[in-house]
Amino acid sequence: MSASSRSLEEKVTVKTLIWVAILSAVLTFISTMWHAFLPFIARCNFTGLGVICSEPAEMVGMPFVLLMLLFPFALKSSWFREKLGVDKLTYIYVVAFTVAGFSNVLMPWCNFPYYACSRGNTATTNPLWKAKIPEFVAVPPEVADATLLGGVTEIPWGVWLAPMLWFFILISSFGIISLAVTNILRKSWIDIERVPFPHTLLAYESLIQVQGGDRAKAKLKPFLLGILVGIIVSIPLGAIMFLPWFPDVYAWRTATCGPGAQQITSDSPLYSQPIALHFTKHPIAYVIAYMLPLDVLFSTWLFTLIYVIIVYVAFYSGYYTALPTTGSCGRIWCGGISPLYAPPLRLRLISGGGILGLILMTLFLERKHILQTLRAAFGRMSPDEKAAIEKDEPLSYKSSWIMLIIGFIVLWGLLVGTGFDIAQGFAMVLLSTILWIGQTRLFGLTGVHIESSGAVQWITRAIWYPEMPYPGEPPTSLVLGSVMWSAQSNRHPLDGWGWSMWSSFSAYQMGRLTGVHAKNVFKVVLIALLVAQFVSLPTVIVGLSYYGMSRLHGASSLWASNLEWWASTGWFVVASGPPAEWIGHIIVGAIALAAMTYIHARVLWFPHPLGPILAWSMSFPLFGWWLSFLVAWVLKMLTLRIGGSRAYEEIGVPFAGGVLGGYAIVNFVFALIGVVRFFVPF
Known part of the structure; x- marks a missing residue:
């Protein structure tokens, strides 16, 4: 020994x-x-x-x-x-x-x-x-x-x-x-x-x-x-x-909040749409997401998609009409106009x-x-x-x-x-x-x-x-x-x-x-x-x-x-x-969490109950982590389909740890x- x-x-x-x-x-x-x-x-x-x-x-x-x-x-x-x-x-x-x-x-x-x-x-x-x-x-x-x-x-x-x-x-x-x-x-x-x-x-x-x-x-x-x-x-x-001349590869100096989320700029075609969502550029967000179960990843980006859809429906029903004329961050956290904070959704x-x-x-x-x-x-x-x-x-x-x-x-x-x-x-x-x-x-x-x-x-x-x-x-x-x-x-x-x-x-x-x-x-x-x-x-x-x-x-x-x-x-x-x-x-x-937990335990393909918690929080739309979950879901699916769990455990995980x-x-x-x-x- x-x-x-x-x-x-x-x-x-x-x-x-x-x-x-x-x-x-x-x-x-x-x-x-x-x-x-x-x-x-x-x-x-x-x-x-x-x-x-x-x-x-x-x-x-x-x-x-x-x-x-x-x-x-x-x-x-x-x-x-x-x-x-x-x-x-x-x-x-x-x-x-x-x-x-x-x-x-x-x-x-x-x-x-x-x-x-x-x-x-x-x-x-x-x-x-x-x-x-x-x-x-x-x-x-x-x-x-x-x-x-x-x-x-x-x-x-x-x-x-x-x-x-x-x-x-x-x-x-x-x-x-x-x-x-x-x-x-x-x-x-x-x-x-x-x-x-x-x-x-x-x-x-x-x-x-x-x-x-x-x-x-x-x-x-x-x-x-x-x-x-x-x-x-x-x-x-x-x-x-420290180096002003260094190329800004991630466009980090412009329209990026501190944690690394890309905001929607006024010259973007998305700006005129009722979209209250950012996109993470932080590389470690994708590393962490790659370690998560597939059902959690899938459920999170699925409920993000649902979030986008119901905000569109609410907008064309006469709610949140200030979204297309409000700055990117304000769409998410300004209480009076945000679908996350304001009625009727209050997600x-x-x-x-x-x-x-x-x-x-x-x-x-x-x-x-x-x-x-x-x-x-x-x-x-x-x-x-x-x-x-x-x-x-x-x-x-x-x-x-x-x-x-x-x-x-x-x-x-x-x-x-x-x-x-x-x-x-x-x-x-x-x-x-x-x-x-x-x-x-x-x-x-x-x-x-x-x-x-x-x-x-x-x-x-x-x-x-x-x-x-x-x-x-x-x-x-x-x-x-x-x-x-x-x-x-x-x-x-x-x-x-x-x-x-x-x-x-x-x-x-x-x-x-x-x-x-x-x-x-x-x-x-x-x-x-x-x-x-x-x-x-x-x-x-x-x-x-x-x-x-x-x-x-x-x-x-x-x-x-x-x-x-x-x-x-x-x-x-x-x-x-x-x-x-x-x-x-x-x-x-x-109640929804309890119901989803009960159904997910019995119907494996049913979305994971953590999905709406993450997707409809302030954090995920604001910091754009839904995108890392979507990309990680695709990468992890490919890893498992091509090499199986062995490839994931012996190649994917140590690679992520090395990154x-x-x-x-x-x-x-x-x-x-x-x-x-x-x-x-x-």
């Missing part, structure tokens, strides 16, 4: 956990400051260590970059491969994936100042709202204002301590909840269902090559070819950031209802497993039966449920202690938890998430805030809660909450692929989570104080500290008008150039 094989059967050592903690801290500090010095143009797709393919995938580069940096050394040295071992490679992936979610532009550079700087003179302007922000949540106005320009020679750590600890508890308690939920659902999702988690599958191809062996040799040629293609397709995107709400249906169906279908874990934890079960059920689990189910309860109580208590009423604090924790279970399920199946869905936000809107803008003096539950409902709960996994669940499930998926025991993975991901969530905060304070937000990300970045603004966004209000006018669309979406590896390395190199240029302008 080789050393690497033996290591899989051993408990992770204290020494290893110490280097996991050190590596997590170092990577968090480097990545957080790295994002401070990146050029603005790199924020969506070319951050190197952070996001390398943004909405709706939020793919991070750090795990791919670290594995690809190890690849040439492992290729040359068998001693190096043996020294690393598959267990350490797994831990490196887990640490890198986890850290990247808490050391990027959104977290902590945006999300921490949302709260900590919200009392500044450059932030919230309404005195009624500002008066509701506790002093332990936000620093005094003069300290907040100093972060705009920087140049602070002595950082007042005593002033920053309370807001930093408050925010750390806000994020880390949800991290504990997420890891506990993952422990409870791990066996069902990872071991039994084999939910794929496409981002992890792609990283696994790089890990295979670093690990070496017969399997790596069999996949090496398509992997290397993929690296070459990844380098070729990514160089034009990186070069145009975004049907998509959000679909996510609610996905949550409810997931919990319903998992009911036996969940009840079994509760029985093992708190009920009567024989020791032998309990031992058999918990054999491969990271913790006993009792420990996981207690962990979940503690995390829930801590976060709920923090909200109530901050000024939330008891009911709204409870709703915030419960609904956000189940929402991220649904979003993580979607991420595991498709590699993407849906922002601004309103899937659970409509509940708090209907119960507590039926009239918006809020009349009179706002409660703290609204002043601070509107940010949490909008960002942490409803926007990006990188806003502080969702990534905890994404990283936990992704860690266990990589552990299953590499054979590393879940107990060891649990210890590593727990340390990486807590270290990254904490270290990022003093790091961002240093960056803000010394350099200033206006120098790092542009003065406009502090607009989000206007908490009153958050309460006016679609992320919070869900839709314009009284809830009674649009709740029906959400209910229709939930991503090559893209990640080039992305990292150009991001590094951007960081250097901050200090040495050229």
Whole structure:
């Protein structure tokens, strides 16, 4: 038995956990400051260590970059491969994936100042709202204002301590909840269902090559070819950031939104048509889509076609008449004219209802497993039966449920202690938890998430805030809660909450692929989570104080500290008008998802229920990912028809992994150039 094989059967050592903690801290500090010095143009797709393919995938580069940096050394040295071992490679992936979610532009550079700087003179302007922000949540106005320009020679750590600890508890308690939920659902999702988690599958191809062996040799040629293609397709995107003369191969400089979607220009023949749709040009969108099941790909582009048709029908019936004279982005997100937002279609709400249906169906279908874990934890079960059920689990189910309860109580208590009423604090924790279970399920199946869905936000809107803008003096539950409902709960996994669940499930998926025991993975991901969530905060304070937000990300970045603004966004209000006018669309979406799930399970050719969730969300029309799903469906069909599943697994998948590896390395190199240029302008 080789050393690497033996290591899989051993408990992770204290020494290893110490280097996991050190590596997590170092990577968090480097990545957080790295994002401070990146050029603005790199924020969506070319951050190197952070996001390398943004909405709706939020793919991070750090795990791919670290594995690809190890690849040439492992290729040359068998001693190096043996020294690393598959267990350490797994831990490196887990640490890198986890850290990247808490050391990027959104977290902590945006999300921490949302709260900590919200009392500044450059932030919230309404005195009624500002008066509701506790002093332990936000620093005094003069300290907040100093972060705009920087140049602070002595950082007042005593002033920053309370807001930093408050925010750390806000994020880390949800991290504990997420890891506990993952422990409870791990066996069902990872071991039994084999939910794929496409981002992890792609990283696994790089890990295979670093690990070496017969399997790596069999996949090496398509992997290397993929690296070459990844380098070729990514160089034009990186070069145009610094070289004005470089050919704009992707037409990225014109009519392209940040995540890489081609807009409809006024000189296009499509402009005069009632079309509210973009087209993705990002190469990684096609790589991710190629990893997905055919039925998901087919259903998504089919319901995109249905979307186009019903918008045409609505237009010629007298609705959405402003579409042909409105700019490309406005057709999608301007609430008064968009078929996604405005009546009668309100398709975004049907998509959000679909996510609610996905949550409810997931919990319903998992009911036996969940009840079994509760029985093992708190009920009567024989020791032998309990031992058999918990054999491969990271913790006993009792420990996981207690962990979940503690995390829930801590976060709920923090909200109530901050000024939330008891009911709204409870709703915030419960609904956000189940929402991220649904979003993580979607991420595991498709590699993407849906922002601004309103899937659970409509509940708090209907119960507590039926009239918006809020009349009179706002409660703290609204002043601070509107940010949490909008960002942490409803926007990006990188806003502080969702990534905890994404990283936990992704860690266990990589552990299953590499054979590393879940107990060891649990210890590593727990340390990486807590270290990254904490270290990022003093790091961002240093960056803000010394350099200033206006120098790092542009003065406009502090607009989000206007908490009153958050309460006016679609992320919070869900839709314009009284809830009674649009709740029906959400209910229709939930019922449709349940019905489609039932039919699809019995009629295999019936469209996959995730299709309308993706196609009718804001994200897919806006960022154009429907096109990548269509192209990937064609390519995957050809692969399977010509070479069968063997060709897909032995050529297609390693090629896709190589493309991503090559893209990640080039992305990292150009991001590094951007960081250097901050200090040495050229």
